[in-house]
Amino acid sequence: MDVAAQELPDRSPDTRRWLFADQLGPHFLDAPGQPVLLVESTEVFRRARYHRRKAHLILSALRHRAAELGDQAVFVRSGTYRDGLAASGEPVSVCDPTSYRSRRFVRRVPDLEVLASRGFVVSERQFAGWADRRGGKRLLMEDFYRDVRRQHGLLMDGAEPVGGSWNYDHDNREAPPKQATLDVREPWWPTEDAIDDEVRADLDRMVRDDGVEFSGNDGPRRFAVTRREALSALRRFLSERLEQFGVYEDAMLAADPWMAHSMLSVPLNLGLLDPVEVARRAEEHGREHQVRLASVEGFVRQVVGWRSYTWHLYWHLGEDYKGRNAMGATSPLPDWFADLDADAVEANCLHHVLAGVRDEGWAHHIPRLMVLGNWGLQRGYRPAELADWFWRNFVDGYDWVMTTNVVGMSQHADHGVLATKPYASGGAYIDRMSDFCGGCRYDPKVRVGEDACPFTAGYWNFLAGHREELGGNRRMSRALGGLDRLRDLDGVLHQEAERGSGPP
Numbered sequence: 001m002d003v004a005a006q007e008l009p010d011r012s013p014d015t016r017r018w019l020f021a022d023q024l025g026p027h028f029l030d031a032p033g034q035p036v037l038l039v040e041s042t043e044v045f046r047r048a049r050y051h052r053r054k055a056h057l058i059l060s061a062l063r064h065r066a067a068e069l070g071d072q073a074v075f076v077r078s079g080t081y082r083d084g085l086a087a088s089g090e091p092v093s094v095c096d097p098t099s100y101r102s103r104r105f106v107r108r109v110p111d112l113e114v115l116a117s118r119g120f121v122v123s124e125r126q127f128a129g130w131a132d133r134r135g136g137k138r139l140l141m142e143d144f145y146r147d148v149r150r151q152h153g154l155l156m157d158g159a160e161p162v163g164g165s166w167n168y169d170h171d172n173r174e175a176p177p178k179q180a181t182l183d184v185r186e187p188w189w190p191t192e193d194a195i196d197d198e199v200r201a202d203l204d205r206m207v208r209d210d211g212v213e214f215s216g217n218d219g220p221r222r223f224a225v226t227r228r229e230a231l232s233a234l235r236r237f238l239s240e241r242l243e244q245f246g247v248y249e250d251a252m253l254a255a256d257p258w259m260a261h262s263m264l265s266v267p268l269n270l271g272l273l274d275p276v277e278v279a280r281r282a283e284e285h286g287r288e289h290q291v292r293l294a295s296v297e298g299f300v301r302q303v304v305g306w307r308s309y310t311w312h313l314y315w316h317l318g319e320d321y322k323g324r325n326a327m328g329a330t331s332p333l334p335d336w337f338a339d340l341d342a343d344a345v346e347a348n349c350l351h352h353v354l355a356g357v358r359d360e361g362w363a364h365h366i367p368r369l370m371v372l373g374n375w376g377l378q379r380g381y382r383p384a385e386l387a388d389w390f391w392r393n394f395v396d397g398y399d400w401v402m403t404t405n406v407v408g409m410s411q412h413a414d415h416g417v418l419a420t421k422p423y424a425s426g427g428a429y430i431d432r433m434s435d436f437c438g439g440c441r442y443d444p445k446v447r448v449g450e451d452a453c454p455f456t457a458g459y460w461n462f463l464a465g466h467r468e469e470l471g472g473n474r475r476m477s478r479a480l481g482g483l484d485r486l487r488d489l490d491g492v493l494h495q496e497a498e499r500g501s502g503p504p
């Protein structure tokens with residue numbers, strides 16, 4: 001069944017609108033008073049193990065939306081979506097959901113009106129047309145991003161980009177400052193309420209009485225679950241954090257996991273904020289307050305560029321994309337990694353990042369890519385299994401988010417569809433872009449021995465093991481040439497074989 005880029009209608013103003021838990025913003029309704037159906041099904045938590053923080057956010061967001069809408073909404077708690085729909089007892093419409101599994105389901109429900117998807121900067125139909133017009137050329141994110149900027153008039157001076165350049169990424173790669181934390185105001189944090197108390201009690205009951213297992217630790221809710229909260233988080237970011245966001249966008253500090261990041265991925269992916277709205281507010285704030293252009297552009301590129309590009313590739317590349325494994329990675333996730341057992345890990349960078357996932361269900365994009373993803377790539381973890389681990393353990397994770405980001409970008413399992421070379425690095429990169437290495441028992445400059453950095457040794461072991469697959473990649477020629485200059489390569493390979501799947 002083809003479930004992507006179909007000729008679907010995009011308005012149904014009088015029919016009760018079923019909202020999934022990632023479709024909670026006003027732009028998923030056609031009129032302010034449109035009747036709504038909300039279905040809370042906890043069956044998904046019995047099928048697979050999700051992070052406790054993620055489960056809390058989803059249920060809290062649904063229940064807060066039901067409370068906001070009052071009599072405008074029918075709120076059904078049921079074992080399955082099918083039971084919830086049957087309980088509504090009237091015609092229902094739904095915006096196309098965000099996973100292949102959900103799309104197949106809604107198409108099997110009799111008399112359910114399925115509308116075009118929403119919440120992204122261009123429609124699936126528009127993206128399919130853009131891809132066709134490429135005429136076989138690579139679907140480059142940069143080209144997509146520029147077309148989106150033109151279409152929506154974002155950061156444009158007439159027909160030209162503001163400042164004369166489309167992309168200021170080269171100005172957003174500063175190493176972290178020589179201090180423990182950035183000198184920025186903390187992100188906006190929500191105040192929990194009675195709904196959160198109820199959610200926490202229900203999750204405790206599922207664990208106690210129903211045998212449901214969650215990963216990670218419980219803790220205070222960190223992210224917005226209502227439209228009002230999301231706008232508060234957006235305002236705080238723009239007024240207090242945007243200026244420094246771009247400067248240290250790629251940096252990591254052990255004592256400052258939030259850095260100057262926006263913390264808006266959760267409300268965006270819950271559908272509480274529209275991405276074009278967020279980008280336009282960032283542009284307006286930047287112009288009014290003369291915010292550093294590279295920071296504004298870097299943020300806009302993430303919101304309307306990479307996020308929507310990832311969404312559309314998820315559908316464009318097809319459901320079987322997730323099974324790609326060009327690097328032949330066959331190792332299952334070891335228990336310590338799957339269980340977020342950060343205390344078993346001595347390597348400082350991996351310990352801190354894994355502990356952050358355990359405690360918060362979150363890390364910004366560089367720890368995801370260059371610590372967790374880099375480790376998985378070096379150790380040959382199965383790409384599809386790793387992608388599932390990411391979307392079940394990250395509070396902003398969904399199958400559409402993580403499939404292309406992990407399988408393609410992080411694990412290079414598509415052999416270059418998304419990225420022209422693997423995002424593999426040794427300890428030198430982590431040392432340059434973080435303060436993790438200073439307090440670590442391993443030395444990023446050492447490849448063999450008790451002090452050998454597992455990322456440095458793992459990097460050379462990865463290159464040696466994939467020399468044939470990467471040999472035709474011009475961007476890897478210098479790195480592969482370095483293998484022949486390593487006098488201790490045999491020692492590295494023996495050491496890494498002995499390390500096995502245990503924690504570093």
